[in-house]
Amino acid sequence: MSEETRLRVLRAAEELGYHPHLLARNLAHGRTRNLGLITPISLEHLFASAGFFSQLIRGMHRAALEAGYNLSLHIAESEEEAVERIRDVVRGRSVDGLLITNPTVASPYLRDLKRHRIPYVFIGHPLEEAVYVDNDNVEVSRIGVQHLIRCGHRRIVFLNGPARFTFCIDRLRGYRAALEEAGIPYREELVWQSELVESAAYEVVYRLAPRHEFTAVFAGSDVQAVGAIRALRDRGLEVPDDVAVVCVNNTDLARHFIPSLTTVDLHEYWLGYWAVKRLLQAVEGERTEHPLLIPGELVVRESCGCREQRPGPEGGGAAEGTERPTERSV
Amino acid sequence: MSEETRLRVLRAAEELGYHPHLLARNLAHGRTRNLGLITPISLEHLFASAGFFSQLIRGMHRAALEAGYNLSLHIAESEEEAVERIRDVVRGRSVDGLLITNPTVASPYLRDLKRHRIPYVFIGHPLEEAVYVDNDNVEVSRIGVQHLIRCGHRRIVFLNGPARFTFCIDRLRGYRAALEEAGIPYREELVWQSELVESAAYEVVYRLAPRHEFTAVFAGSDVQAVGAIRALRDRGLEVPDDVAVVCVNNTDLARHFIPSLTTVDLHEYWLGYWAVKRLLQAVEGERTEHPLLIPGELVVRESCGCREQRPGPEGGGAAEGTERPTERSV
DNA sequence: CTGAAAGCGCTAACAA
DNA sequence: TTGTTAGCGCTTTCAG
Numbered sequence A, B: 001m002s003e004e005t006r007l008r009v010l011r012a013a014e015e016l017g018y019h020p021h022l023l024a025r026n027l028a029h030g031r032t033r034n035l036g037l038i039t040p041i042s043l044e045h046l047f048a049s050a051g052f053f054s055q056l057i058r059g060m061h062r063a064a065l066e067a068g069y070n071l072s073l074h075i076a077e078s079e080e081e082a083v084e085r086i087r088d089v090v091r092g093r094s095v096d097g098l099l100i101t102n103p104t105v106a107s108p109y110l111r112d113l114k115r116h117r118i119p120y121v122f123i124g125h126p127l128e129e130a131v132y133v134d135n136d137n138v139e140v141s142r143i144g145v146q147h148l149i150r151c152g153h154r155r156i157v158f159l160n161g162p163a164r165f166t167f168c169i170d171r172l173r174g175y176r177a178a179l180e181e182a183g184i185p186y187r188e189e190l191v192w193q194s195e196l197v198e199s200a201a202y203e204v205v206y207r208l209a210p211r212h213e214f215t216a217v218f219a220g221s222d223v224q225a226v227g228a229i230r231a232l233r234d235r236g237l238e239v240p241d242d243v244a245v246v247c248v249n250n251t252d253l254a255r256h257f258i259p260s261l262t263t264v265d266l267h268e269y270w271l272g273y274w275a276v277k278r279l280l281q282a283v284e285g286e287r288t289e290h291p292l293l294i295p296g297e298l299v300v301r302e303s304c305g306c307r308e309q310r311p312g313p314e315g316g317g318a319a320e321g322t323e324r325p326t327e328r329s330v
Numbered sequence C: 001c002t003g004a005a006a007g008c009g010c011t012a013a014c015a016a
Numbered sequence D: 001t002t003g004t005t006a007g008c009g010c011t012t013t014c015a016g
Helices: A001-017 A022-028 A041-050 A050-066 A079-091 A110-116 A138-149 A166-181 A197-211 A223-233 A250-256 A268-284 B003-016 B022-031 B041-046 B050-066 B080-090 B110-116 B137-150 B166-181 B198-210 B222-234 B251-258 B270-286
Strands: A036-038 A071-078 A097-101 A121-122 A132-135 A156-160 A191-193 A216-219 A244-250 A261-264 A297-299 B034-040 B070-076 B097-101 B120-123 B131-137 B156-160 B192-193 B217-219 B244-248 B262-265 B296-301
Touching: A022 B022, A050 A071, A050 A268, A050 B050, A050 B070, A071 A079, A071 B050, A079 A110, A121 A138, A121 A268, A132 A138, A132 A268, A138 A156, A138 A216, A138 A261, A156 A166, A156 A197, A156 A223, A191 A197, A197 A223, A197 A244, A197 B110, A216 A223, A223 A244, A223 A250, A223 B251, A244 B217, A250 B222, A250 B251, A268 B050, A297 B137, A297 B222, B003 B131, B034 B050, B034 B080, B034 B270, B041 B198, B050 B070, B050 B270, B070 B080, B070 B166, B080 B097, B097 B270, B120 B270, B131 B137, B131 B270, B137 B156, B137 B166, B137 B217, B137 B244, B137 B262, B137 B270, B156 B166, B156 B222, B192 B198, B198 B222, B217 B222, B222 B244, B222 B251
Parallel strands: A036 A071, A036 A097, A097 A121, A121 A132, A156 A191, A156 A216, A216 A244, A244 A261, B034 B070, B034 B097, B097 B120, B120 B131, B156 B192, B156 B217, B217 B244, B244 B262
Antiparallel strands: A071 B070, A261 A297, B262 B296
16 A cells, blocks of 8 residues: 555545544454553552552553553452452453552452453562562662661661561561671561551550660651651650651651651652553563562651751752652663 | 243353453443543642542542442643543543543643533533532631631731632632631731742741731641741741641641641542542433532641640540541531 | 455344 | 344455
């Protein structure tokens, strides 16, 4: 066919206002060009931070768009509901692949998933073998703890989340690794644990703080850090003067809290982006290799005490660590 | 057809593992059972708060699910991109209706929308006439300012957002209404304006605070409140002792900041829920009347100074105003 | 290279 | 009631 006729046809189509009907095309092709996102946990608790979700979804959407796919939302408030959502969606064949966040030890949907041989990828890693993309959580806490060690701390409390989350298990490994590298003995009594809400963190720290000697706290999330800081204060310990604090999750709260929090940014955008890329690999045999583990990045602010404090917005030197480098290539 | 045969058929279908193919069904029906969400602004700035989005989307998803619809995401980082997203989606006929957030004065997609006569509803209200669901923003600021007045304040600064957002225009009306009701004269010099980020709020307040007399600030968002509080502090004014602060947006930041912030909760969940309900009205002629304006709700914490402070998590009396009443009926 | 026809899996309209 | 058939709007295959 000549180039000229091609263009003439295209122009005619344009004039007549013709546009292909995607549903019909997809039916003929036997695919939907839809990717489903399943969240088997209430969104507020999704990775312990509301902001996490919007970034994650943004990255996912970008990758999907690049490949001409749509992202459809299937929010469940529990794993049981997730089982239903997944069942509906695979039965109706309304998606070509599934993205599933927050896998747990239980992951009751895994059976259905394997039986129906629909492509899927987890965000976070389950215990059972499965395709996943995750933060490099070992690295994440290693980075945070290393920073505290460089600031001169040797007695560092780790305020971790519950061990039922696989990422908390990984984080503990990173904590130990950092200590070991610095030749600091690991002390079990300095590893504390709380649920991922402020009040729980407050209580644990308020109770345990007087019983131990320590000069720094590494907290598993921003809200836990805030709970810890409040508890320390109520025990007469100021942050960062008496105790240094570093945490995970670079959120609005971390940025704006007083003192502003030194955090490890999780780069949720890229977590979502690569999760979709990887799913697409399975869906249409894309051949490129994609990262599985997204590195974290330290953002130094006031709570670790290694930066001089100046007055101004964000309590000091707004320039650095203010902009989220969420879209930098990893 | 007898009930018995009906059941036998159903059982047979079950045994053979038959499930209807949604794509085919929808093609035959000439509809998609898909609702598209368009966000013509970067998600971080969506209504000036990251948490806003997850709640909004959760409400939307719930309403869609109840009606057997899917929610598909179309994130744009600008209005120009939104135009593209919308064009693609209506041309491919891949959604039955559209939800569009953050309409502005420009709203360049309105033309296409009207031409293609696809059902749509805005979240927030544009200037041009259009179907929308919105927060009752006049009420929202009236509630906040009223609270300050009840606390005994009469010289109340309003730190508003930019007037290019329609909600900021509404908020100003509520501010004036509250003053008027209390017989307090309106003073233009007490209405300040900043972009919806902390640094901008800081600068405005730092600059204007020494030039005026006031005992309270009503801020248009949580981050603006934080910027204001920091600026006041750098001017030697403590919150809530010297200046009381109330703001809009009941976020993690508002909850956990020190002092914790008295806010007006926007009930984003219901905003999303009713937006979808209303869209479905247009899509399939549902007949019930749905609310158009979602009321806000005051959550009293420390920053307004009318509550005694106690030590503990969240800086005092965690019980009240801690749980988000997001799913209460409106 | 072009045109006709079959089929994707369902719905709806029409005979039987 | 039941069975048959013609679409829905596209892709793909197979003759012409």
